[in-house]
Amino acid sequence: MTLSKFVDELPVIRTLKPKGMMDGVPYYQIRMQQCRQKLHRDLPRTTVWGFEGNYPGPTIEVNRGEWIKVKWINDLPQRHLLPIDTTVHGAEANKPRVRTVVHLHGGVVRPESDGYPDAWFTRGYRQVGPLFTRKIYDYPNRQRGTTLWYHAHAIGITRLNVYAGLAGGYIIRDPLEEYLNLPKGPYEMLLLIQDRSFNADGSLYYPIGPEPPVPNVCPSVVPDFFGDNILVNGKIWPYLDVEPRKYRFRIINGSNSRFYRMKLSSGQPFYQIGTDGGLLNTPIITKQILLAPAERADVIIDFSKFKGHNIVITNDAPSPYPRGNPVNVDTEGQIMQFRVCLPLSSYDFSIIPCRLNTIIPLKESCARLIRNLTLVRETDKFGRAFLLLDGKRWDDPITIKPRLGSIEVWNLINLANSTHPIHLHLVNFQILGRQPFHVEYYNKTGQILPTGPAILPDLNERGWKDTVRANPGEITRIIMRFVPYAGLYPWHCHILEHEDHEMMRPYEIIN
Template sequence: MGPRIQQLAAVLLAAVVVVAAASDKPSKNYQSQWDTVMSILNCKSDSLIPSYICSVISKSRWGWGSDDPNDDEYTPDLLPAPAAGRRRPPVMTSLNLTKYVDPLPRIAKIRGYGIRHGRPVPIKLTIGMYNKTWQFHRDMPPTPVFVYGQSLQTATFPGPTIVARQGVPLAVEWQNHLPDAHILPWDPNVPTANATKGVPTVVHLHGGAHPPEFDGHAFAWFTRDFAENGSTWTRKTYTYPNVQAPGNLWYHDHALGLTRVSLLAGLLAAYVIETLSNGTLPFTVIGSDSSYLSKPVTVSNLVLSPAEIFDVIVDFSRLPTAATEIEMLNSAPYPFPNGTQTDPNLDGKVMKFVVSPKRHLDDMPDNSKVPVHGVPYASVAALPPTTTTRYIVLYENQTAPGNLYINGLRLEDPVTETPKSGTTELWQVINLTGDNHPLHLHIATFQAVKMTKIEGFEDFRTCMRIYNNTATCNLDQHAVGPVVPVPEEEKTWKNAVKLPPEFMTTVVVAFRLVENNQPYPFDATTEPGYVYHCHILDHEDNAMIRPLKLLP
């Protein structure tokens, strides 16, 4: 008997068994009948019966049901068995649902890059796969899904849209938090990731240009907590270089033999690569706070802290001819830099400029121009040598939730910063908090000259919270990380400098007039003295402020 005849005979015999099963009462145990059918069909990887035939026949596994989608006993292909003694719940179909009653959902966005000194920088994200319920229609109950998200609470279907920046690499640690078994049945007759427990997953960025080890190879699957993995799995974290042209991609599960069921379960989401869209109309910065720059600096965006000022020139004549409106946007999360992302429709928009076409009265020549040189202020090198080096440490929640202290002290505690009037000091300001703080000193002018990453940050912060002493906690062994230069547009004498978290910022402080390197023409040593503080207002009010007393 040839293979085709064997297949046909097996199918006919199986059909007889299935029909016989369907004529019985639902209370009968059909597992043995199903086992008989599958044994007859020999539905295994080496079966003579094509896997699609096994899948079709499996519709009658339970021995009852209906092919009519309107029937409340309709049994779709390959639905899992109901619990013993229980009937299958009714299956909703689109024929029974009212159309156009649900608003279009707003899928969450995750920014795939950071902002440092106004420029996009690489970051690392952690995105998990979770099992939860999702309501797909007003009249349907929530149904189990597998979804992507940064937490179980925030996971969505589809998953969050990752917005990456062209040319800025993004690292993502993909975590599997899925249960021991899949929520959908899958065909065991096709090659499938062979985990002994758990749902195998691996993420593929569809359309992405990246090295093979980050491609989400079908054999690079892994289960919950990386307990098991496939033959080509090598790493927990994937790095996407985002070197291709801007465009719309998507990411989804790609585990061997499970792609269709895992995507149907919900493991898919968008990935957008954007380019810098506002670079066609830059800012020309000519000054900051109370000082001009030594020369103009052109930038595409600015990081502006509370109480900070930039003098900028915007040339609207450089707009494309067809453009009539341009918006100033805010992309800074709050607290900066690791807080809540801005809403593009709310705090993400600052103002709109409506550019009018030229009229006949505008034919007069435009003689305005960007100044070639700014006012020459004294450089740091031109100042007298620094007389003192001080270590200023920013804490949060040091003695009570919500408080923010400088050097672990309050405003009413005795003054500890007592520079001599007319001198120059070096302040090493260490930020142990998670926020970027704009530091403001009354009377003084100052400029940041470099920012040094604190290595072993958690150990150093723990020690400082106990001892509040940089020598005891070996600052010299921790302030050895990468040095970040000060942005060109901030290289001037300032009234507020930004202090990034986990960095030691080196600040030159002049207690004199920097225009001419002369002492103040008044007595700056009288009572009640001055203060210095963070200029985020609620931080200042929550004790991130200290006295500053100048001495003769």
């Protein structure tokens, strides 16, 4: 079924209010619920999972340094919406089908509030995972102002829970931003981009296995999944009526596997002002923005010279990225439409400042340790693609134990054939650069033979990051300081099909 584009208005996601106070700080109760929602004019209502009765979930908005408490409540049915592969670690037949735990992606929180994959719980907390399970999470928000997002994170079924709809936005506001005079109020919006496929009855489609099928395993985990409909804020190919003025958009790639290389059909640039971890030093003027799953971009689009125009955000990123199939320009090649049709309600006093922030570089000379970590593609006992971090599985002994307060450099050596977005919980990092190397020579000798010069990160990557694109045949170098908490945290590929099938490892920060 081919759906009409730009017939539904972009939903404005509501901001959630706290239920009250607890221990002197705002307290939220957020339920994960099954609901039916109209995702497109021409589709019947679709059964999805959401937070507080909505997909995507409501936005949580706080000020920097404002401590909040959140009780995440599993109010989902006992039966899962989607097919569960019980051969995947953590999703075995003896585990409850519907398990949840919520991770605040990019949040600087203690381990017990991080949403550790094994810390899942069921409806009513009747059964819990083995580690760190608690009913109320603490979010101190003692970090830079930025756009985060929260999403389901239970081991073995993250791809299914997020695809069912368990995701939402989280904004930390730095009061100092007021002095920058950026677009705000109705001229600032969150854009959560995801891809989905649908059955004829409007229900979510998710494959039961790869092609050719895996013998004796059905349903089976797939190596990645790309939907042929693009949703923004829970609507398929929506439109937004805008005034001829500047707007600020906080863009989140919430897709399971799909990368987006976005351009504006008008040929005009984006002014990117921020990334995963907050504002950049200066705005970056760019005709395209590439976002891997979980990456964010804070951008300003200036519509002031385009009165009467319809402008489409397009996408031309291959799937899998970067060597996969080209996009179908009639489907996943388009994301949403802006209609510059509203009258100017007032003079636009907002600006795009020359200076946004001060980012102090971490010095490689201060690193206590440099780690070489491989991203490898193997096959599991069923012959399926099996992607691993440093050749190890989730339950293997922990080998990465940074000291609290120390700086380390991680060299991510990608021996696989696609780009992996690598996400570290707790810490933000800076990208030092990327360098191509001879993969076959490394596989034979274990030695790195560069095939070209080291390349600095893109201009719009030179801020604080929590997710980095590690390209095939390249060494991606990142540097970070392990603060402010000790304890156990995950790092993983944020292609959710990879994460669920062992491309995730714990690391432990020790005192």
